[in-house]
Amino acid sequence: MAQRYSIEELFTSYYRPLCLLSLHYTYDTAASEDIVQECFVAMMSKTPKNPKTYLYTAVRNRSLSWRQRNKPGEPLPEDIPAPEDEESTSIRDARLWTAIESLPPQRRRCLVLAKRDGLSYKEIAEKLGISENTVRNNIAKALETLRELPEVKKSFILLFF
């Protein structure tokens, strides 16, 4: 089934998912964003019949090349999606990313400092000028919100944080 997208719609709907797909290969956010931008620019000058397929293929190939150039000899990460699952996986990842982005600022900060940067509740409390209890509450509420997402529920993953 052919679907006609405007360039703007392609950006709005697929830019973030494609960045996250690339991230599964590169483990480098700056590199992935560059790769995806290059692919969009190429797509805009080549105007392929099926832009979505073109973009997914291009991003996959360029991300793989980047990894081979920049992390030679390292085995590929295990959670790289198979081609037929790329669209659904990347959209799910994008929704998760957006959900974290949409969290109230302090909850998001606490969550990210704890899970991404590995800070202790005490360190987070000091850094943000709030109590440890508040940190604990914020993280609990943030995880509660994220756990409720169908993306998280469907994968039956229980998060023991």
Added chain:
Amino acid sequence: MDSLSFILNFFREGIFDGRKAYLKLAGKRRTVLVPWLLAAAASLALGVFLFTEYRNSIKEYYAYDIRQEFTLPDGTQAVLFPGSSISLKPHWNPRTVNMSGTVRFTVAKDPAHPFTVTAKNAFAEVLGTVFTLCDNPPEITVEEGRVRFAAQADAEGIVLEKGESAIIKDGAPEKKPLFVFEDSPLREVLESLSGHFGVRLRCAEEGKRLSAEFKDERLEDIILLVEEALDVKIEVVK
């Protein structure tokens, strides 16, 4: 690594933004400028650009599979039903929002700045406070306060009050019937009318049953219609 851990591991604000990328990549134009003019234009452009970027920055809220509640920048509470979204430009006008789906708003009081909601085929301007707007099919229910409801922003529309609902029919707003009786005993009908109009109504034959809808009619007309339909006499007690 499960997907949530993966995302959390790399998460950063302000990146992977499709809208920003679109503006950056899809709006390219080639121009030739004299060097000094280029420098002057560039600084001015940068200033204006940063200012408009800030002013045009968009805030979005989504509800996926479950109801989500958010507090908007102006203090308004929004409950998004599953599959709904809201977007606004808080630094441009925090009292104007776009929405799709079904959202219940509890609007923060600010008589100086009316709160407006635009959906695909419906528009509401709030004269204060709690209402639910659904955009497919377009329908609004007012719980408190008064709301001006129309199909578009520039149409006059109608004003709805507490307890009223309206839909969009043939491109214009239409109040839903206030009273719907389905085989209701006359006693209930009279109680309902009494309660709404603040009068006491009495009838000898309260056992008769009525099925009818009354849309925005005056009490006298409703009484006449009921009397005719059931062949009874209704008394208004002073």
